[in-house]
Amino acid sequence: MPAQLTFSLPAVFGFVLVLARVSGAFIFVPLPGLTATPDAARAALALSFTLALFPLWPHVNLGEPYLGALVVAMCAELALGLTIGVAVAVLSESFLLAGQIIGLQAGYAYASTVDPSTQADSGILVVFAQLTAGLLFFTLGLHREIIHAFARSLEAFPAGTFALAPAGVEQILRLASGMFSIGLRLAMPAIALLLLIDLALALLGRLNAQLQLLILAFPIKMMTAIALLATMAVLFPRVYGEYAGQVLRRVAAVAGF
Numbered sequence: 001m002p003a004q005l006t007f008s009l010p011a012v013f014g015f016v017l018v019l020a021r022v023s024g025a026f027i028f029v030p031l032p033g034l035t036a037t038p039d040a041a042r043a044a045l046a047l048s049f050t051l052a053l054f055p056l057w058p059h060v061n062l063g064e065p066y067l068g069a070l071v072v073a074m075c076a077e078l079a080l081g082l083t084i085g086v087a088v089a090v091l092s093e094s095f096l097l098a099g100q101i102i103g104l105q106a107g108y109a110y111a112s113t114v115d116p117s118t119q120a121d122s123g124i125l126v127v128f129a130q131l132t133a134g135l136l137f138f139t140l141g142l143h144r145e146i147i148h149a150f151a152r153s154l155e156a157f158p159a160g161t162f163a164l165a166p167a168g169v170e171q172i173l174r175l176a177s178g179m180f181s182i183g184l185r186l187a188m189p190a191i192a193l194l195l196l197i198d199l200a201l202a203l204l205g206r207l208n209a210q211l212q213l214l215i216l217a218f219p220i221k222m223m224t225a226i227a228l229l230a231t232m233a234v235l236f237p238r239v240y241g242e243y244a245g246q247v248l249r250r251v252a253a254v255a256g257f
Helices: 009-026 039-052 066-106 124-139 142-156 166-207 213-255
Strands: 112-114 121-123
Touching: 009 039, 009 066, 009 142, 039 142, 066 121, 066 124, 066 142, 066 166, 066 213, 121 124, 124 142, 124 213, 142 213, 166 213
Parallel strands: none
Antiparallel strands: 112 121
């Protein structure tokens, strides 16, 4: 006799709710090139993550009426997925903020290139910071930590039982403030050095007004910024890893594990 694969209605509800939780995170998780991929590829990726979590699918009995209860439960699952996605996106945004600040002070804001993720014009150092953050995201194994976070969240809050508390919102707001702190701390050495260069050139211009220092200011500041970033590159994995640890701890606090 041919075998028949059947799913009960509670199992189907569990699949839909887990898919909603995973799909909410994929809106913000900074996977390189994910924004430029077709919608079908992103849907297939979210579906594959959901299938990987099959052992943790709950059997959800929504009762009557099914549609209204399912919509309410899906909104709660999307809230948790978006919370995890925003928390992970903050990691990359801190590096992008540092690249934007350094590029503006060093003069790289006048040159733009195509952002491989959004296909829009962006600053050179911003694109460099985005690619660096994406590389560190996979190098440090954070993609595995995201899957682990979803699995643990399903154990702590089975699908259909999560409710975003004010404490969880506070955790995300603290992450946003930490993003500005990390970005400024990464950019501060470059800002200080470029300020010293501006002061030195101002003093030279004061001593000899005939020197065309404005022509030399841009190449000096650009080369100095590149040299400083090359020197600081060894610190990027450490800073990214420590901040990623803070992000994962706050995600664990929100998800209840």
